[in-house]
Amino acid sequence: MDKVCASAAEAVADIRDGASLAVGGFGLSGVPEVLIQALHAQGATGLKVVSNNCGVDGRGLGVLLADGRIARVTGSYVGENKEFARQYLSGELEVELVPQGTLAERLRAGGCGIPAFYTPSGVGTQVAEGGLPWRYAPDGSVAVASPSKEVRDFDGRCCVLEHGITTDFALVRAWRGDRHGNLVFRKAAANFNPPAAMAGRITIAEVEELVDPGTLDPDRVHVPGIFVQRVLALTPAQAIDKQTEKRTVRS
Structure with missing residues (x-):
C-alpha cells in the first residue's frame, strides 16, 4: 500500500512516447512542476496532453511544449503561451478546444466509468x-x-x-497526501487536479506535505487513494516554488 516513489525520475520513468496525459492545474496554480520537469528530462515525446491550459513560456507544460514534446492538446485556454500559438498556427500542434466546464466533466466522467453525457x-x-x-x-x-x-x-x-476522457497517465499536485495516495488540495489548486487524477489509468501525485496513513481527516480527502498509484514527496524548496502568471500591485 506504500505508493511513495524515491524520486521524480522513478515516478515518470515508464511514460512512453505517444502516451496520453491528464495534467492538473489552472494557469500556474496547482501545476505538477516537479513531475513535468522530470518528464522533460526523461525524454518522452509525441505526448497527447489533456489540461485546462498548456502552461506559459518556460513554466508548467510550456517546458515540454517548447522542446517539441507535445503532439496534441485538449484544453480550454491557450492565451498566455506565445509558443503554443506559434506551433498551433504553423500546423505543428493539434489542438482540441473544449468549453471549460465540459472539459472538467469529461475528465470526471472518464474517471467514474461514464462513457458519455449530454x-x-x-x-x-x-x-x-x-x-x-x-x-x-x-x-x-x-x-x-x-x-x-x-x-x-x-x-x-x-x-x-x-x-468521457481517460488517459494513460495523470500528473497532479496536492497540498497534502499520505502513503496510500489519499490527496487533499488547497484553494485554487483544487481546480482541475481532482478530475485529472480520476481520469488517469496511472496517476502520479506530487505532494507538498507527505503524512502517514490515518493523519488525514477522511471527510477532507478530495481524491481517495484508489485513484492514485504513485506519490512523490516534494522537498521544502520544491513545495514553495510557486509562480503566478501575472503579478499586479494596487496603485
Whole structure:
C-alpha cells in the first residue's frame, strides 16, 4: 500500500512516447512542476496532453511544449503561451478546444466509468456543429477540423453528446497526501487536479506535505487513494516554488 516513489525520475520513468496525459492545474496554480520537469528530462515525446491550459513560456507544460514534446492538446485556454500559438498556427500542434466546464466533466466522467453525457454547453456553435480547426496546414488552411456531434432534445432543451476522457497517465499536485495516495488540495489548486487524477489509468501525485496513513481527516480527502498509484514527496524548496502568471500591485 506504500505508493511513495524515491524520486521524480522513478515516478515518470515508464511514460512512453505517444502516451496520453491528464495534467492538473489552472494557469500556474496547482501545476505538477516537479513531475513535468522530470518528464522533460526523461525524454518522452509525441505526448497527447489533456489540461485546462498548456502552461506559459518556460513554466508548467510550456517546458515540454517548447522542446517539441507535445503532439496534441485538449484544453480550454491557450492565451498566455506565445509558443503554443506559434506551433498551433504553423500546423505543428493539434489542438482540441473544449468549453471549460465540459472539459472538467469529461475528465470526471472518464474517471467514474461514464462513457458519455449530454450537456447544453456548445449547442448552436462549432463545438456541436463541427468545423473548429484542430490542425492547420503550413499554408494556413485547415488540415483537420472537429467533427459534428450528436444533438438531442430533452424536454425542449437541446444538448450535445460529449465523451468521457481517460488517459494513460495523470500528473497532479496536492497540498497534502499520505502513503496510500489519499490527496487533499488547497484553494485554487483544487481546480482541475481532482478530475485529472480520476481520469488517469496511472496517476502520479506530487505532494507538498507527505503524512502517514490515518493523519488525514477522511471527510477532507478530495481524491481517495484508489485513484492514485504513485506519490512523490516534494522537498521544502520544491513545495514553495510557486509562480503566478501575472503579478499586479494596487496603485
